[in-house]
Amino acid sequence: MSRLRTVQTRLICSDTSPAEQAGVSKDCRRPKLLSVPEPSFDYEACLADCARGEQQALHNLYDQESARLLGVALRIVRDTALAEDIVHDAFIKIWARAASYDASRGSARGWIFSVTRHLALNFMRDNARNASASEFDENALPDDSATVIADSFEYREHSGRIYNCLELLEPARRNCILHAYVDGYSHAQIAAKLGAPLGTVKAWIKRSLSALRECMG
Amino acid sequence: MSPQAIDELASEYVLGTLSAEQRDEVRQRLASEPELRAAVDAWEQRLLDLTAQAESQQPSPLLWRRIERSVNSARRQTPAQPTTQSWWNMLPLWRGLAGAGIAASVVLASVLMLRGAAVSEPSYLVVLVAPQDKAPGWVVQASNREEIQLIPLGVAEIPQDKALQFWTKGDDWQAPVSLGLVKPGQSLSISLDKLPPLAPNQLFELTLESPTGSPTGKPTGPIQFIGRAVKVI
Numbered sequence: 001m002s003r004l005r006t007v008q009t010r011l012i013c014s015d016t017s018p019a020e021q022a023g024v025s026k027d028c029r030r031p032k033l034l035s036v037p038e039p040s041f042d043y044e045a046c047l048a049d050c051a052r053g054e055q056q057a058l059h060n061l062y063d064q065e066s067a068r069l070l071g072v073a074l075r076i077v078r079d080t081a082l083a084e085d086i087v088h089d090a091f092i093k094i095w096a097r098a099a100s101y102d103a104s105r106g107s108a109r110g111w112i113f114s115v116t117r118h119l120a121l122n123f124m125r126d127n128a129r130n131a132s133a134s135e136f137d138e139n140a141l142p143d144d145s146a147t148v149i150a151d152s153f154e155y156r157e158h159s160g161r162i163y164n165c166l167e168l169l170e171p172a173r174r175n176c177i178l179h180a181y182v183d184g185y186s187h188a189q190i191a192a193k194l195g196a197p198l199g200t201v202k203a204w205i206k207r208s209l210s211a212l213r214e215c216m217g
Numbered sequence: 218m219s220p221q222a223i224d225e226l227a228s229e230y231v232l233g234t235l236s237a238e239q240r241d242e243v244r245q246r247l248a249s250e251p252e253l254r255a256a257v258d259a260w261e262q263r264l265l266d267l268t269a270q271a272e273s274q275q276p277s278p279l280l281w282r283r284i285e286r287s288v289n290s291a292r293r294q295t296p297a298q299p300t301t302q303s304w305w306n307m308l309p310l311w312r313g314l315a316g317a318g319i320a321a322s323v324v325l326a327s328v329l330m331l332r333g334a335a336v337s338e339p340s341y342l343v344v345l346v347a348p349q350d351k352a353p354g355w356v357v358q359a360s361n362r363e364e365i366q367l368i369p370l371g372v373a374e375i376p377q378d379k380a381l382q383f384w385t386k387g388d389d390w391q392a393p394v395s396l397g398l399v400k401p402g403q404s405l406s407i408s409l410d411k412l413p414p415l416a417p418n419q420l421f422e423l424t425l426e427s428p429t430g431s432p433t434g435k436p437t438g439p440i441q442f443i444g445r446a447v448k449v450i
Contacts, residue, residue: 042435044435048436048437058288071274100439102439113265117268122237158266160266178270209225213263
């Protein structure tokens with residue numbers, strides 16, 4: 001799956017002009033740095049411009065973050081068309097609510113990601129509510145056959161406080177956190193994925209969050 | 218609810234493991250419970266870097282066009298759907314404010330005349346309103362294009378550890394320019410000699426910043442009052 005995506009990215013990038021390839025917002029030239037935000041992009045100023053009704057600012061934000069936001073949404077909803085719907089709704093929400101963004105509550109980049117992630121999570125949870133409880137879709141989970149618990153999450157090395165703290169957790173508990181945050185799995189889905197009892201998974205997550213809180217302050 | 222219980226609820230909300238019902242409940246409570254909101258904000262920041270685990274995915278070329286279309290159609294909508302339309306896109310609001318601006322200019326002009334001040338009639342007027350309830354809070358008037366007066370209509374309430382910063386931005390400027398810090402209830406006369414002359418539609422706003430002003434030189438805090446210059450006929 002990831003190999004396919006890489007190929008697709010290259011194909012998209014192959015027809016861009018050299019000038020475009022030199023542009024800061026083109027991710028294709030540095031696939032290893034896909035998830036590192038450009039430090040020069042002023043997210044706060046961008047939201048302030050959106051609040052003033054400057055549509056170019058929204059476009060700049062789109063150029064800057066749409067691929068990463070789509071990646072985040074896709075992991076949760078697991079369908080490209082649905083993920084694009086989520087990113088569409090997220091940008092409309094960012095545009096409409098830019099004036100209510102408050103820098104004292106957190107970074108503008110964090111706010112943009114939170115808006116997108118919660119739209120995707122709401123969609124998945126509301127969908128689960130509307131489906132009957134017995135209709136839990138096992139097929140939605142990738143490689144459901146006997147997975148070794150410790151390796152169930154394909155972990156990408158990154159630096160940052162949260163990663164140092166995650167390293168301190170047992171692999172199975174770390175995977176619970178990653179499956180929940182990155183894949184948007186519910187308690188029941190994580191239990192199915194890891195082959196662990198539901199109660200155990202709930203307790204692991206609760207204690208892991210408490211440990212992360214201790215570690216990160 | 219104990220602080221620990223609030224923090225646990227916030228952590229599982231941000232992690233994503235709550236059910237639809239529990240998520241609805243948290244969303245409703247966020248509006249009225251600052252402790253829960255603060256706990257959620259802190260967890261969002263703690264876990265944000267985990268988004269780097271998701272591989273980027275190039276959107277289809279159609280996605281931006283879709284977003285653009287939705288934004289533009291929201292701009293064209295009538296205020297019948299206030300939830301989907303932003304206040305700054307409401308033409309009737311700005312028309313109303315332009316009317317209010319003219320009315321205010323008449324009032325101000327007569328006040329000035331009664332005072333016997335040797336000031337000519339203002340040629341530009343801005344009514345600065347709160348973005349949420351559109352309540353007018355300040356008036357900017359200019360009798361010429363090089364100097365403006367900021368006049369409070371009341372005493373705005375701001376948090377103790379914050380200050381109001383005054384900004385302006387012309388239609389073709391790159392970024393807003395600071396006109397300095399403003400105390401609630403204080404009148405201010407500001408010379409625009411280092412800036413281009415006042416122009417119609419020029420934006421003025423007051424944002425909430427740290428006591429010494431925005432650290433970046435650009436507005437960073439939430440907009441408290443905002444309005445555009447109207448030329449008085």
